[in-house]
Amino acid sequence: MVIPAAAPDLTSRVGSVVLKNPVMSASGTFGYGLEFTPFYDISRLGAVIVKGLSLLPTPGNAPQRIVETAAGMLNAIGLQNIGVERFVREVVPRLADAGATCVANIYGRTMEEYEEVARRLEGVASLSAIELNASCPNVKEGGIAFGSTPEGLSTLTRRVRAATGKPLWVKLSPNVSDIRSVARAAEDAGADAVTLINTLVGMAVDCRTRRPRLSNVTGGLSGPAVKPVALRMVWEACRAVKIPVVGIGGIQSAEDALEFLLVGAAAVQVGTANFRNPNACVEIIDGIAAFLARERLAGLDEYRGSLRI
Amino acid sequence: MPFRRPRFVTGRILHNSGHGIFYRMEVSIPDRIEFLPGQFAMVSGWPGNDPLLPRPLAIFRAGGVRGKGTVEFVYKVVGRGTALLSGLHDGDPLQITLPLGNGFELGREDRIWWLVGGGVGFSTVFPAAVALEARRADFDLFLGARSRDQLPPREWIPGAGVPGRAHLCTDDGTAGFFGPVTDAVRERMDRMKAAERGRVTILACGPREMLKGIAELAADREVPVQASLENHMACGFGVCWGCVTGVRDGDKVTYRRVCKEGPVFDAREVVW
Numbered sequence A: 001m002v003i004p005a006a007a008p009d010l011t012s013r014v015g016s017v018v019l020k021n022p023v024m025s026a027s028g029t030f031g032y033g034l035e036f037t038p039f040y041d042i043s044r045l046g047a048v049i050v051k052g053l054s055l056l057p058t059p060g061n062a063p064q065r066i067v068e069t070a071a072g073m074l075n076a077i078g079l080q081n082i083g084v085e086r087f088v089r090e091v092v093p094r095l096a097d098a099g100a101t102c103v104a105n106i107y108g109r110t111m112e113e114y115e116e117v118a119r120r121l122e123g124v125a126s127l128s129a130i131e132l133n134a135s136c137p138n139v140k141e142g143g144i145a146f147g148s149t150p151e152g153l154s155t156l157t158r159r160v161r162a163a164t165g166k167p168l169w170v171k172l173s174p175n176v177s178d179i180r181s182v183a184r185a186a187e188d189a190g191a192d193a194v195t196l197i198n199t200l201v202g203m204a205v206d207c208r209t210r211r212p213r214l215s216n217v218t219g220g221l222s223g224p225a226v227k228p229v230a231l232r233m234v235w236e237a238c239r240a241v242k243i244p245v246v247g248i249g250g251i252q253s254a255e256d257a258l259e260f261l262l263v264g265a266a267a268v269q270v271g272t273a274n275f276r277n278p279n280a281c282v283e284i285i286d287g288i289a290a291f292l293a294r295e296r297l298a299g300l301d302e303y304r305g306s307l308r309i
Numbered sequence B: 001m002p003f004r005r006p007r008f009v010t011g012r013i014l015h016n017s018g019h020g021i022f023y024r025m026e027v028s029i030p031d032r033i034e035f036l037p038g039q040f041a042m043v044s045g046w047p048g049n050d051p052l053l054p055r056p057l058a059i060f061r062a063g064g065v066r067g068k069g070t071v072e073f074v075y076k077v078v079g080r081g082t083a084l085l086s087g088l089h090d091g092d093p094l095q096i097t098l099p100l101g102n103g104f105e106l107g108r109e110d111r112i113w114w115l116v117g118g119g120v121g122f123s124t125v126f127p128a129a130v131a132l133e134a135r136r137a138d139f140d141l142f143l144g145a146r147s148r149d150q151l152p153p154r155e156w157i158p159g160a161g162v163p164g165r166a167h168l169c170t171d172d173g174t175a176g177f178f179g180p181v182t183d184a185v186r187e188r189m190d191r192m193k194a195a196e197r198g199r200v201t202i203l204a205c206g207p208r209e210m211l212k213g214i215a216e217l218a219a220d221r222e223v224p225v226q227a228s229l230e231n232h233m234a235c236g237f238g239v240c241w242g243c244v245t246g247v248r249d250g251d252k253v254t255y256r257r258v259c260k261e262g263p264v265f266d267a268r269e270v271v272w
Helices: A084-097 A111-122 A150-163 A179-188 A224-240 A254-262 A280-294 B080-086 B119-134 B181-190 B208-220
Strands: A012-014 A017-019 A023-025 A047-049 A066-069 A072-075 A102-106 A127-133 A168-171 A193-196 A200-203 A218-222 A245-248 A267-270 B007-019 B022-029 B040-044 B055-058 B061-065 B068-076 B093-100 B112-118 B138-145 B166-170 B200-205 B225-228 B244-249 B252-257 B264-266
Touching: A023 A280, A047 A127, A066 A218, A072 A224, A084 A102, A084 A111, A102 A111, A111 A127, A111 A150, A127 A150, A150 A168, A150 A179, A179 A193, A179 A224, A193 A224, A218 A224, A224 A245, A224 A254, A254 A267, A254 A280, A267 A280, B007 B080, B022 B080, B022 B093, B040 B068, B055 B068, B055 B080, B055 B119, B068 B080, B068 B119, B112 B119, B112 B181, B112 B208, B119 B138, B119 B200, B119 B225, B138 B181, B166 B181, B181 B208, B200 B208, B208 B225
Parallel strands: A023 A047, A023 A267, A047 A102, A102 A127, A127 A168, A168 A193, A193 A245, A245 A267, B112 B138, B112 B200, B138 B166, B200 B225
Antiparallel strands: A012 A017, A066 A072, A072 A218, A200 A218, B007 B022, B007 B093, B022 B068, B040 B055, B040 B093, B061 B068, B225 B264, B244 B252
16 A cells, blocks of 8 residues: 655755745845746745845946856846845835745945844844845955955954844855855854855956957856856865855756755755746745655655765 | 736747748747737747757737637847757747736827837837737838848738838848938938927837937937837846846936836937
8 A cells, every 4th residue: 555645844944044945046036036926926935035235225237247158147237236225115025925934135345334234134023034145246345355265254244243133144155265164264253054156257258349248347157057066165065064054056957956955955045047937946846845755755854965975 | 818927838839930031930828918019028948058048039929719829929040049949840849938028108199100120120019010000000110121131021011001101121222211220210200290290109129229320310309219129138027137228317327127127118218
């Protein structure tokens, strides 16, 4: 007799934050979340991570901002956003109405601005965590100045840690010589989790016009092209720190997401795939559940971190 | 019910064939859509991750019955994505997000509508012509191309049976007006009486240089222009912020998304 199995348990934890499944939208690829409501119920996601918020509205970089590359794309958006005040006033209530678990990604031009944005979000009950963007490669002040050395990241994390009681996730740049030392610096400075990777700095030029293809000259590479690099860095970070690691980088399918979970990620974020298929996140959630059922696993906890070497 | 809010659907190609330099593709989709002229779709169908991103195509026509829709696109091969699209066969699946963008504003009655299409830009203005023809509005078409064989096939031109309605222009003089479509528009406009010119609204889609030319000549004559812009896009529905164009907002310039606040903009506001 075949006993029908219960649906596999996808519950995931990133520190104290409990997620109904391990799939979150990556910041900068999901707008403010509401843009996806025509496509599906965004409360189905582990969490919505909104586009990076600054103290004041930010105009972003001049066009051209994106260029497609082999199995990927470069972007240099320049963190265009509506600013934290308008976000709290106009977007947060609508995300709460939609039942979404929400994480705010923040950045500042100075350490003081980071602290101020974090403080401004402190009283917003429906925000589950703050993700510190210490790694945008396209804005000089977008955190890369703080995020590319263990010392800089340590200072920034410590200061924002002191400014907020919310769970603090630190998003790491892959444009460093040793991901383990920056992950450890974030952990030591009080981060509740690290999320990685942000985009890899890249460049595209036109051999005929002899001009760069992006107005910013360089941009951040994302998409399937970066996945092997991301997977290696997530694996290294998982072995270097005790806090949860959230895996990001080129995830297009349930199999891709499972690979990050296999090397030890507590959860994952899906980014560029949302551009190509607005339903990517929910298809990945369903695909993970189907995989666990096929493997006869009761839940993700039986699978996560089970890499055999 | 036909849908108007964006959806991501998998369709199946019914036809995908070449007509001169253009391709016309008809696709069956799970439901009927209602779209505004000037709205577009993000389309992909090739296997694998390269190219990664779907391609924006104007919605050329839509039809079907309840529970079973069709949508048509007209495109030109300009790069790898459109080359791959042109190689897809009848019966192949196609991923489509639609309908997207704002579309043309055709609400004002008693206007004289001039629809200007440069190159494959006709595929964006023809649906507006179809809508205007259906309500017997007064409209003219100005179609520009490099050469005779790069103009749309005559049977695609809405209302082409009405003498003097379609003004064809070629850069090399092989058909119609000898010169850029902007010159044809300017000459005709300057032959109009001022009162009549005051009733003209231009809807335009084509290369940026053409749109800029139309915007300038129309601004000098106080004629409104709705310009449909193109840009590289990653998502097409407003989340990547990659496709922005500079728009005047008072004495400042702000960046608006071609896919969301556009693709149709008031030409006077665009920073050309």
